[in-house]
Amino acid sequence: MAQQAALIYSLTPSRTFHKPYLLSSSPRFVRISAVQSDIKSLPQRNSLSHNVTQLKELTLPSYESEDTTTGIDVDAVTEAELKENGYRSTRRTKIVCTIGPATCEAGMLEAMAVAGMNVARINMCHGNHEWHRAVIKRVRRLNEEKGLAVAVMMDTEGSEIHMGDLGDGVVSEKAEEGEIWTFSVRACGSERPERTISVSYDGFAEDVRLGDELVVDGGMARFEVVEKIGPDVKCQCTDPGLLLPRANLTLWRNGSLVQERNAMLPTISSKDWRDIDFGIAEGVDFIAVSFVRSAEVIHQLKSYINSRYYNKDVAVIAKIESVDSLGNLEEIIKAADGAMVARGDLGAQIPLDKVPSVQNTVVQLCRQLNKPVIVASQLLESMIEYPTPTRAEVSDVSEAVRQQADALMLSGESAMGQYPQKALSVLRNVSLRIERWWREDNDHGTINLPHIATSSSDRISEEICNSAAMMANKLEADALFVYTKAGEMASLLSRCRPDCPIFAFTPSTSARRRLNLQWGLIPFCLNFSDDMESNLNRTFSLLKSRGIIETGDLIVVVSDMFQSIQVIKVP
Numbered sequence: 001m002a003q004q005a006a007l008i009y010s011l012t013p014s015r016t017f018h019k020p021y022l023l024s025s026s027p028r029f030v031r032i033s034a035v036q037s038d039i040k041s042l043p044q045r046n047s048l049s050h051n052v053t054q055l056k057e058l059t060l061p062s063y064e065s066e067d068t069t070t071g072i073d074v075d076a077v078t079e080a081e082l083k084e085n086g087y088r089s090t091r092r093t094k095i096v097c098t099i100g101p102a103t104c105e106a107g108m109l110e111a112m113a114v115a116g117m118n119v120a121r122i123n124m125c126h127g128n129h130e131w132h133r134a135v136i137k138r139v140r141r142l143n144e145e146k147g148l149a150v151a152v153m154m155d156t157e158g159s160e161i162h163m164g165d166l167g168d169g170v171v172s173e174k175a176e177e178g179e180i181w182t183f184s185v186r187a188c189g190s191e192r193p194e195r196t197i198s199v200s201y202d203g204f205a206e207d208v209r210l211g212d213e214l215v216v217d218g219g220m221a222r223f224e225v226v227e228k229i230g231p232d233v234k235c236q237c238t239d240p241g242l243l244l245p246r247a248n249l250t251l252w253r254n255g256s257l258v259q260e261r262n263a264m265l266p267t268i269s270s271k272d273w274r275d276i277d278f279g280i281a282e283g284v285d286f287i288a289v290s291f292v293r294s295a296e297v298i299h300q301l302k303s304y305i306n307s308r309y310y311n312k313d314v315a316v317i318a319k320i321e322s323v324d325s326l327g328n329l330e331e332i333i334k335a336a337d338g339a340m341v342a343r344g345d346l347g348a349q350i351p352l353d354k355v356p357s358v359q360n361t362v363v364q365l366c367r368q369l370n371k372p373v374i375v376a377s378q379l380l381e382s383m384i385e386y387p388t389p390t391r392a393e394v395s396d397v398s399e400a401v402r403q404q405a406d407a408l409m410l411s412g413e414s415a416m417g418q419y420p421q422k423a424l425s426v427l428r429n430v431s432l433r434i435e436r437w438w439r440e441d442n443d444h445g446t447i448n449l450p451h452i453a454t455s456s457s458d459r460i461s462e463e464i465c466n467s468a469a470m471m472a473n474k475l476e477a478d479a480l481f482v483y484t485k486a487g488e489m490a491s492l493l494s495r496c497r498p499d500c501p502i503f504a505f506t507p508s509t510s511a512r513r514r515l516n517l518q519w520g521l522i523p524f525c526l527n528f529s530d531d532m533e534s535n536l537n538r539t540f541s542l543l544k545s546r547g548i549i550e551t552g553d554l555i556v557v558v559s560d561m562f563q564s565i566q567v568i569k570v571p
C-alpha cells in the first residue's frame with residue numbers, strides 16, 4: 001500500500017559523545033564509581049551544528065507488533081528522530097493537533113503523526129459522534145499498524161454562548177460595518193434568513209440590553225445591540241469581520257463582561273456528559289473540559305470516571321478560558337491531571353493584553369504542581385490561509401517553548417487550514433531551535449520547584465527525580481531512563497526539564513500514550529520485572545540492536561520499584 005510521505009528535517013548528526021563515566025548498577029544505593037576526569041574530551045555543545053542540512057522523505061513501514069514480554073515497542077517516527085538527530089536534539093515540546101476536515105482522513109493522520117503530532121484533539125463543538133468515532137478509530141489503527149503512540153484528546157463543548165451553524169456548506173460569512181444582523185434564540189434550521197444567526201443560549205434575548213456590545217470570537221467582529229423584538233436581537237456591525245460556524249459570543253456592557261444568568265449554566269452540560277460517555281467508550285486518553293470555573297467540576301468528573309469507568313485510564317485536562325477560573329487557578333490545576341491555556345476564549349473574557357501574563361502564570365503553576373500544560377490557540381493563525389507564518393507568530397511560539405510548556409496546540413491551522421503539515425513543521429522547527437538555544441544559554445537559572453508529595457514514599461521519589469535530573473545535567477548524560485508503571489516518576493523527571501531526553505519505559509500502552517503529552521518524555525512500551533539488572537540489560541540490548549543507543553552512552557536510571565539512582569555507561 002502506498003504510504004503517505006512527509007518531510008522530516010534532519011539536523012546534522014551529533015551523537016559522537018565519548019562518555020568518561022562508568023558506574024555500577026546496584027539497586028537501592030546511589031553508587032557512583034570510577035568517574036574519570038577527561039571532561040575536556042566532551043564535544044562543546046555549541047559545536048553541534050545548527051544547520052538544517054537535509055530534507056528527507058520518510059515513509060512509515062508497516063509495523064510488526066512486538067511481543068512486549070520480550071520486545072520493546074518503539075515507533076518508526078521516534079526511532080528515526082533519535083537516530084537522525086541524536087538524543088540531545090530530539091524535540092522536547094509536544095504537539096497537539098486539532099483534527100478537522102483538513103486532517104481527518106487516514107493518510108493525512110499518518111502524515112501528521114510522521115511529522116510530529118503527539119496528540120490528536122477532537123472538538124465536540126463540531127461534527128457528530130459518527131465523525132468523531134471514525135477519527136478515533138483511524139488514530140487507533142495507525143497506532144496499532146505503525147507502532148505509534150498518538151494519544152486522543154476529546155474537548156467538550158461546554159455551555160458558553162455561541163452562534164449556531166451557518167447551514168450546509170457555508171464555512172463563513174462576512175459582516176460589514178453598518179449592516180444590521182439578527183441574533184435569535186430561535187433555531188434557524190436549513191432556511192436561515194439572510195443576515196440571521198442563531199444563538200445557543202435561551203436566555204440571550206432576555207439578558208441583552210440596548211447599547212450592549214456583542215463580541216464574536218473575542219473580537220473577530222463586533223456588533224452593538226440596537227433593537228429587541230421577542231426572540232430576535234437586532235445588532236449593528238461596528239467592527240467588520242468573519243463569522244465562523246459556532247463562533248463564541250460574549251456580551252460587554254460599560255467595558256465589563258456581562259454574565260447574567262449564563263453564569264449559572266453548568267460547566268459540563270447534558271450534551272457534554274453524553275459526549276464524555278461516548279469518548280470514554282471509544283477509548284480517548286484525555287478529556288479537556290471547556291470553561292472550567294472552579295475545581296469542583298473537575299472533582300465531579302474525576303469521581304464520575306472513577307466510579308463508572310474504574311478500569312479506564314482517562315486523564316482530565318482543565319481548560320483555562322473562563323474569567324472565573326482565574327481566581328481559582330491553583331485548586332483547579334491541583335484537581336486536574338493537566339491544564340490548557342485556551343487563549344481563544346480567554347481573550348474574549350479578559351482584556352487581550354492580560355492574556356500573556358495569564359499564560360505565563362498557568363505554565364509556571366503547572367510546572368510547580370507537576371501537571372502537563374498546553375498552550376493553545378492562534379499560534380500560527382495566519383497559516384490557515386498562508387504557507388508561511390508571520391514573524392510575530394513565530395515569536396509567540398518561541399515564547400511558549402521558552403516558557404517550557406509541555407505542549408503547543410494547533411487549532412484551525414490543522415483542523416481546516418490549507419497547510420496543516422507546514423504549520424506542524426513550523427512548530428517542530430521553532431521548538432527544536434529554541435530548546436537548543438535555551439540549553440546552550442547557561443544563564444537560565446534554576447526554577448524553584450516546591451515539594452509536592454504528601455506521603456514520605458512520594459517525597460523520596462520526588463527527591464530521587466530532582467537529584468537524577470541534576471546529576472544528568474552535571475554529567476552531561478545522554479539520556480535519563482525511567483521504569484514506571486503508571487508514569488508518575490516519568491512526570492517528576494519531566495518536571496525538572498533536564499538537558500537530556502527522558503526515555504520512559506512502561507508496560508501500559510495507555511500510560512505510554514498519556515506520557516506522550518509531557519515535555520521531554522520519549523515513552524516506550526516494555527514489560528519489565530522487579531529485577532532491575534535484567535531490565536537494564538534487556539533494554540540496552542534491545543535498544544542497541546535497533547541502533548537507538550550505543551556502547552559508551554551515559555545513562556542515568558531511576559525506577560518506580562527501587563528508590564535509587566543508577567548511572568551507567570552502556571556496555
Ligand SMILES: Nc1ncnc2c1ncn2[C@@H]1O[C@H](COP(=O)(O)OP(=O)(O)OP(=O)(O)O)[C@@H](O)[C@H]1O
Nearest residue numbers: 098099100101123125126127244344411412415416
Ligand atoms: N470536527 C470539525 N469539523 C468541522 N470543522 C472543524 C472541526 N473541528 C474544528 N473545526 C474548524 O476549525 C476551527 C478551529 O477549531 P477549534 O476546535 O480549535 O476551535 P476553537 O474555537 O479554538 O476551540 P473551542 O471551540 O474549544 O474554543 C473551528 O472554528 C472550525 O471551523
Ligand SMILES: CC(=O)C(=O)O
Nearest residue numbers: 342343344345376377
Ligand atoms: C482551545 C480553546 O478552547 C480556546 O482557545 O478557546
Ligand SMILES: [K+]
Nearest residue numbers: 155156157290
Ligand atoms: K471545545
Ligand SMILES: [Mg+2]
Nearest residue numbers: 321342344345
Ligand atoms: Mg474555547
